[in-house]
Amino acid sequence: MVRLRTAKRATTAAGGHPAAPPGQAAALTLDSVTRSYRRGGRTVHALDDVSLTLRRGRFLAVMGRSGSGKTTFLQCAAGLDRPTSGTVRIGETDLSRLSEAGLTRLRRDRVGFVFQALNLVPSLTVAENTALPMLLGGDRPEDPAVRERALAVLAAVGLADRADDSPLTLSGGQQQRVAIARALVTDPAVIFADEPTGALDPVTARDVLTLLRDAVDREGHTVVMVTHDPVAASWTDEALFIEAGRIVSRMERPEPDAVARTLAGLGER
Known part of the structure; x- marks a missing residue:
């Protein structure tokens, strides 16, 4: 992988909850976050008093059964949805203090997204799709610095030679690489990935997970990935398990068999 910037290695956390090293802010903090809604005349807690420092x-892999709250976790953590109570911070920024316009700017400039539904724009080239967050922020497509940055991240995912092609000419795995490049282009504080390998074959999924792992190890990025796949989780530093809107278990250096057993155990609670 092409190195985009100097890697930043985090120090070992102390205690049961990983904390930011002295003098260094956490990438993501959730403090007593609850997300509630009304259903059938009763209150349902999609998230229930969730706290986390990353x-x-x-x-990080976020795992749980269908309906456990893992997608709501991602939406609140990424600023796509506002919690009913509690605070979410990306770096030092308290999302609850931002207006809707401020949240939009934060998601564009400081957050990267990689979703199973890639949302590539067919009318744009691969390079233009990659640079889209910069263009939405006001950068001009003819600016040489914009193309230079797009080409740098495309080189990092092995697609520099396809920069001027339509995304429709790419395979599914290549399109997912473009989505990863787009997530990297603004050098975000956190990259959120929602089932990024869910629609891919095992070989292509491994390629995508390698890119995300390299983004962490080589570039010092922070990645939060929702996944149902124990093999995908084994690429992460830690797996977090959610059940009924609560964090019920955490696993350092997750291995597929241990993750599968933990997921199976959630259904027995």
Whole structure:
């Protein structure tokens, strides 16, 4: 992989909850976050008093059964949805203090997204799709610095030679690489990935996970990945398990068999 910037290695956390090293802010903090809604005349807690500190340069898997709250976790953590109570911070920024316009700017400039639904724009080239967050922020497509940055991240994912092609000419795995390049282009504080390998074959999924792992190890990025796949989780530094809107278990250096057993055990609670 082409190195985009100097890697930043985080120090070992102390205690049961990983904390930011002295003098260094955490990448992501959730403090007593609850997300509630009304259904059938009763209140349902999609998230229930969730607290988490994720230091920079970590790769976190968020796991749980369908309806457990893991997608709501991602949406609140990424500023796509506002919690009912509690606070979410990306770096030092308290998302609850931002207006809707401020949240939009934060998601564009400081957050990267990689979703199973890639949302590439067919009318744009691969390079233009990659640079889209910069263009939405006001950069001009003819600016040489914009193309230079797009080509740098495309080189990092092995697609520099396809920069001027339509995304429609790419395979599914190549399109996912473009989505990763787009997530990297603004050098975000956190990259959120929602089932990024869910629609891929095992070989292509491994390629995508390698790119995300390299983004953490070589570039010091922070990645939060929702996944149902124990093999995908084994690429991360830590797996977090959610059940009924609560964090019920955490696993350092997750291995597929141990993750599968933990997921199976959630159904027995």
